[in-house]
Amino acid sequence: MEGVLNLPPAPTLTDFLTVLTGAGVSAESGIRTFRDAGGLWESHRLEEVASPPAFARDPELVWRFYKARWENASRARPNPAHEALAAMGAALAGRFVLITQNVDGLHQCAGSAGVLDMHGSLHRCRCTRCDTHYSMRNVDLTPALPACPACGGLLRPDIVWFGEMPHYLDEIEVALRRTTLFLVAGTSGVVYPAAQFVQMARRNGASAIGVNLEPPDNIACFDTFIQGRAGVVLPQLAAAWLDADKS
Ligand code: OAD
Numbered sequence: 001m002e003g004v005l006n007l008p009p010a011p012t013l014t015d016f017l018t019v020l021t022g023a024g025v026s027a028e029s030g031i032r033t034f035r036d037a038g039g040l041w042e043s044h045r046l047e048e049v050a051s052p053p054a055f056a057r058d059p060e061l062v063w064r065f066y067k068a069r070w071e072n073a074s075r076a077r078p079n080p081a082h083e084a085l086a087a088m089g090a091a092l093a094g095r096f097v098l099i100t101q102n103v104d105g106l107h108q109c110a111g112s113a114g115v116l117d118m119h120g121s122l123h124r125c126r127c128t129r130c131d132t133h134y135s136m137r138n139v140d141l142t143p144a145l146p147a148c149p150a151c152g153g154l155l156r157p158d159i160v161w162f163g164e165m166p167h168y169l170d171e172i173e174v175a176l177r178r179t180t181l182f183l184v185a186g187t188s189g190v191v192y193p194a195a196q197f198v199q200m201a202r203r204n205g206a207s208a209i210g211v212n213l214e215p216p217d218n219i220a221c222f223d224t225f226i227q228g229r230a231g232v233v234l235p236q237l238a239a240a241w242l243d244a245d246k247s
Contacts, residue, residue: 008207008223008224008237010240010241010243011092011095011180011181014180015095015180016096016097016178016179016180016181017088017092017095017097017179017181017182017183018096018099018175018176018178018181018182018183018206019085019088019096019097019098019099019182019183019184019185020182020184020185020187020194020197020198021081021085021098021099021100021101021102021107021184021185021186021187021230022100022102022185022186022187022194023101023102023187024185024186024187024188024212025079025082025085025102025106025185025186025230026076026079026082026104026106026186027186027213027229027230028079028080028081028229028231029076029077029078029079029104029106030072030076031072031076031102031104033186034188035188046162048061049065049066050062050159050161051161051162051163052161052163052164054161059145059154059156060144062156062157063145063146063157064144066122066157066159069122070122070136073103073104073123076106077106078106078107078109078110079106079230079231080231080232080234081185081186081229081230081231081234081235082106082107082109082110084234084235084237084238085107085234086107086111086112087238087242088238089112089113089114090111097116097171097175097179098114098115098116099118099168099175099194099197100115100116100118100119101118101119101187101191102117102119103119103120103121103122104122105122105123116167116168116172116175117167117168118160118166118167118168118169118172119159119160119166119167120157120158120159120160120167121158121159122136122157122159123135123136123137124136124157124158125139125146125156125157125158126155126156126158127148127151127154127156128153128154128155128156129148129151129152130148130150130151130153132150132151133158134148134149134155166193166194169193172197173200176200176201176204176206177204179201179204179206180205180206180207181208181209182197182201182206182207182208183208183211183237184197184198184208184209184211184216184222185210185212185230185234186211186212186213187212187216188212188214189216189217189218190216190217195217195218198210198218198221198222199218202221207223207224208221208222208223208224209222209223209225209226210224210225210226211225211226211233211234211237212227212230213227213228213230214227
């Protein structure tokens with residue numbers, strides 16, 4: 001049976017739960033992952049679309065890639081995995097942090113508050129000259145190279161590209177110090193620094209639970225690993241944990 005037979009113990013009132021998600025959590029919403037068969041990095045060369053040198057070399061190609069991904073993400077709907085995490089966040093308010101490597105905005109769309117989207121967002125862009133930030137909805141995306149409404153400078157997607165510093169590292173460090181339970185879902189565990197958060201949390205005394213379709217690269221770092229789809233396993237975990245949290 002897919003999912004959980006022996007559920008990890010529910011968080012107690014003194015527990016703090018930190019969750020890290022990756023592309024697998026949005027797979028059931030129809031968003032392509034990166035490294036699975038049929039994943040994005042199979043049809044696009046990472047170094048041609050997801051790095052500062054790529055943008056300097058061919059900004060039109062990079063914009064085409066991100067406009068298409070933004071349109072796709074805008075059409076997608078949250079799935080039961082996003083909804084389960086939103087329910088956990090609401091129930092454990094004040095002792096819950098959600099970190100995501102995903103840029104599709106589906107956690108926010110499902111109602112999760114305070115999401116630390118460490119790799120940026122497809123729904124935002126910013127000016128390379130004056131650094132004004134915009135919602136993609138509020139800029140004219142018809143030109144091949146969208147321009148800043150304030151200063152006319154070249155806009156770029158607000159995505160953390162390879163070689164750039166992820167967002168929210170200070171907030172993440174605080175959460176990883178505080179956390180007693182660390183849940184990681186839908187990530188291959190190959191991209192740093194996110195792949196090492198589990199070790200950091202465990203060094204600070206947390207226990208770690210992994211949920212993934214395939215065993216991730218860093219599987220050895222988890223106390224418990226549950227193999228299955230996030231859209232099946234996370235609702236099971238949320239139901240069991242939140243029932244226990246009420247009693
Ligand atoms: P990957 O594509 O590397 O890994 C996705 C993982 O999700 C794989 O291990 C799959 O087995 C698993 N998976 C697929 N479908 C699933 C499902 N329904 N339920 C649970 N798991 C499922 O994606 P990430 O680990 O998120 O960075 O990739 C990390 C970063 O690499 C991304 O944020 C992106 C990429 O390059 C940037 O663009 C900066």
